[in-house]
Amino acid sequence: MTVLIEQPQLEVEAREIPRETNELVLDGGFAMPKLESHGGFEAPEINSFGHSFRDYDAESERQKTVEEFYRQNHISQTYDFVKKMREKYGKLDKLEMSIWECCELLNEVVDDSDPDLDEPQIEHLLQTAEAIRKDYPNEDWLHLTALIHDLGKVLLLPSFGGLPQWAVVGDTFPLGCAFHESIVHHKYFKDNPDTYNPAYNTENGVYQEGCGLDNVVMSWGHDDYMYLVAKENGTTLPSAALFIIRYHSFYPLHRAGAYTHLMNEEDKENLNWLKIFNKYDLYSKSKVRIDVEKVKPYYLSLIEKYFPAKLKW
Numbered sequence: 001m002t003v004l005i006e007q008p009q010l011e012v013e014a015r016e017i018p019r020e021t022n023e024l025v026l027d028g029g030f031a032m033p034k035l036e037s038h039g040g041f042e043a044p045e046i047n048s049f050g051h052s053f054r055d056y057d058a059e060s061e062r063q064k065t066v067e068e069f070y071r072q073n074h075i076s077q078t079y080d081f082v083k084k085m086r087e088k089y090g091k092l093d094k095l096e097m098s099i100w101e102c103c104e105l106l107n108e109v110v111d112d113s114d115p116d117l118d119e120p121q122i123e124h125l126l127q128t129a130e131a132i133r134k135d136y137p138n139e140d141w142l143h144l145t146a147l148i149h150d151l152g153k154v155l156l157l158p159s160f161g162g163l164p165q166w167a168v169v170g171d172t173f174p175l176g177c178a179f180h181e182s183i184v185h186h187k188y189f190k191d192n193p194d195t196y197n198p199a200y201n202t203e204n205g206v207y208q209e210g211c212g213l214d215n216v217v218m219s220w221g222h223d224d225y226m227y228l229v230a231k232e233n234g235t236t237l238p239s240a241a242l243f244i245i246r247y248h249s250f251y252p253l254h255r256a257g258a259y260t261h262l263m264n265e266e267d268k269e270n271l272n273w274l275k276i277f278n279k280y281d282l283y284s285k286s287k288v289r290i291d292v293e294k295v296k297p298y299y300l301s302l303i304e305k306y307f308p309a310k311l312k313w
Helices: 062-075 079-090 098-110 121-135 140-148 149-156 186-191 222-232 239-247 265-283 290-305
Strands: 023-025 032-034
Touching: 062 186, 079 222, 098 121, 098 140, 098 149, 098 290, 121 140, 121 265, 121 290, 140 239, 140 265, 140 290, 149 222, 222 239, 239 265
Parallel strands: none
Antiparallel strands: 023 032
16 A cells, blocks of 8 residues: 655745744754644753753763763674674564564663663653654654654564664664764774775765665664564555654764765655654653553554554564
8 A cells, every 4th residue: 555645845945033932943944833832842952861962972971871882883883794684684583563562662671872861762752753743643654653763672672682782773874885974973983894995985885876775774773673674564654654764863864964965866855754753753852751551542543554463573
């Protein structure tokens, strides 16, 4: 079944927003309304630790953990490593379960790469989904995408091989071409063997301009794994949803505009939806709790609409 969705219009006229406005302007070029005046999503100014969002330099024990994570990640994520991981986990032979069962499994996971949150992941999934649901009530596929976008983090659990954090979470980036300087903690790529491989260390590397991101090998983690799970289990979610799932951690692209020369036209259209999603994925992280039992029936109905009852993982 093909689901048709209307592409969002993100072209915004250049304009100044008065200082007295009640809108919070986020990076990306559009304003998001404050909750108290417009009823939409309110983006907090600081994260759960009292710092600016995605501040990788703030001095704290949490930040030290995050930087050590990226050191290991940037040394170990190589083109050959990712090829092996995709072949191994692409078999989807770990177990069978429903989407909601996987959501509940995520209660056991905390993401060491995230400088903004240390709550169990199920809290973040529902925070993101409910925030989007308020502002985009008619895009039910986007609500479900928010709920499932991080389910691939089950790779951290023993039943999925207990992969180390650096092979599951964190910002993602292409392999097989030069590491762009916008990648967080870029300095640690000096110890990655691909940096010195002439086949991989040029701007295009093994790719052609405009080849499409589907043909690009991304660093291995929960994004790529959940994309494989959704695609191979025959989801009827639209291509924009699969794009969001696979590239929501690809910050060098949607925050810094890196690697755009590898995109095709479909990628450019889907990037509009990813930029919308990213605001909620990032800024919905807070200590606000969601009543799981209250919202569960709605999300179960969406799961039934877009997925089979049981999936291979």
